[in-house]
Amino acid sequence: MRDESPIPLVFKVVAGLALLVLLLPLAIVVLAGLNAGDYLTFPPQGLSLRWVKAFLSSPVFLSAYFYSFLLALAATAISTVIGTLAALYLARSGSRAAAFLRGYFMLPIVLPGVVLGLSLYVFFTTTDIGLARTFTGLLICHVLVTSPFVIATVTASLVGFDVSLEEAARSLGASPWTAFRKVTLRIIAPGISAGCIFAFIVSFGQFETTLFLSVPNREPLPMAMYISLRYKFEPTAAAAGIFAIALVVISTIITSRLVSLRRVFRA
Numbered sequence: 001m002r003d004e005s006p007i008p009l010v011f012k013v014v015a016g017l018a019l020l021v022l023l024l025p026l027a028i029v030v031l032a033g034l035n036a037g038d039y040l041t042f043p044p045q046g047l048s049l050r051w052v053k054a055f056l057s058s059p060v061f062l063s064a065y066f067y068s069f070l071l072a073l074a075a076t077a078i079s080t081v082i083g084t085l086a087a088l089y090l091a092r093s094g095s096r097a098a099a100f101l102r103g104y105f106m107l108p109i110v111l112p113g114v115v116l117g118l119s120l121y122v123f124f125t126t127t128d129i130g131l132a133r134t135f136t137g138l139l140i141c142h143v144l145v146t147s148p149f150v151i152a153t154v155t156a157s158l159v160g161f162d163v164s165l166e167e168a169a170r171s172l173g174a175s176p177w178t179a180f181r182k183v184t185l186r187i188i189a190p191g192i193s194a195g196c197i198f199a200f201i202v203s204f205g206q207f208e209t210t211l212f213l214s215v216p217n218r219e220p221l222p223m224a225m226y227i228s229l230r231y232k233f234e235p236t237a238a239a240a241g242i243f244a245i246a247l248v249v250i251s252t253i254i255t256s257r258l259v260s261l262r263r264v265f266r267a
Contacts, residue, residue: 026245033238040235051235052242061240064224071135071220072203075142079199082143083150084192088184090151091158102151109148113208117141121212138213142203149202150195157191197251205244 028042036046055061086105090098108116120141124132131137161184169179185192207222214223221244225237 029238029241029245033235033240033242035235035238038234040229040233040238051239054236055239055243058236061221061224061228061236064219064221065240065243067218068204068220068222071139071142072200074139075146075203076196076199078139079143079146079150080192080196083147083195083199084154084188086147087151087154087158091155091161092163105151106148108145113145113206114211116145117209117212120144120209124213133213133215135215135218138210138215141209141213142206145206145209146199146203149198150192153191153195153198154188155191157188161187197254201248201251204247 031044031047032040032042033051034047034049035041035044036048036050037044086101090102090105120137121132124137131140165187166179166183169183170176174182205222206220207226210220210223211226214220219227221240225240228234228237
């Protein structure tokens with residue numbers, strides 16, 4: 001029996017129009033990256049793979065792409081561990097501090113990226129701890145930004161979780177770690193996997209915080225695209241955007257397979 005009420009037609013129409021508005025800039029970026037002209041213009045002056053080949057042969061863009069990829073992998077690995085532990089505590093703790101910590105952990109999502117990046121840069125600079133304009137400092141910032149997404153998805157997986165299953169494993173002789181690994185971890189694995197993908201997407205496309213904390217002469221892909229558009233204004237940056245969009249689309253499809261997004265938003 002379904003408990004959900006049918007969605008009114010007007011809401012579906014509005015949602016469809018909103019989706020169209022959101023997808024229109026992506027279509028413009030793709031067409032601009034396939035432009036046959038010499039400059040970044042729209043409508044494109046014909047379609048060609050010229051600038052896609054230029055991206056694949058550009059040492060600047062390729063190094064920036066793989067640098068962003070490795071940075072996103074590192075941030076995802078760390079934020080997954082921290083976010084999972086935090087979600088377990090928030091879901092099982094009955095203290096008043098849990099509600100405060102839940103809102104506190106979500107602050108990086110609420111705060112504008114410019115504010116967060118500038119704040120961290122000022123903090124690293126004034127405290128003189130040697131993290132300003134370093135990979136470690138940039139990684140810390142990305143972990144702060146991506147951890148809330150892991151917390152949200154893992155918390156969604158813990159909604160309705162029956163703790164007696166883990167207690168039953170304990171009563172049968174399993175150690176706390178074995179019970180957690182073979183019972184709890186397997187149940188919340190889809191939420192953890194979805195959190196990983198969300199964290200990777202957010203870290204890979206992070207620009208505002210990277211603008212203040214990027215390492216000199218080692219720009220991630222968003223910074224490389226920004227510099228290219230600022231000084232050259234050629235379609236190579238748009239071609240790089242095509243690969244970034246493709247990565248996000250693939251990650252979103254995988255996420256929808258791993259966990260129900262409705263549970264995420266309900267949590």
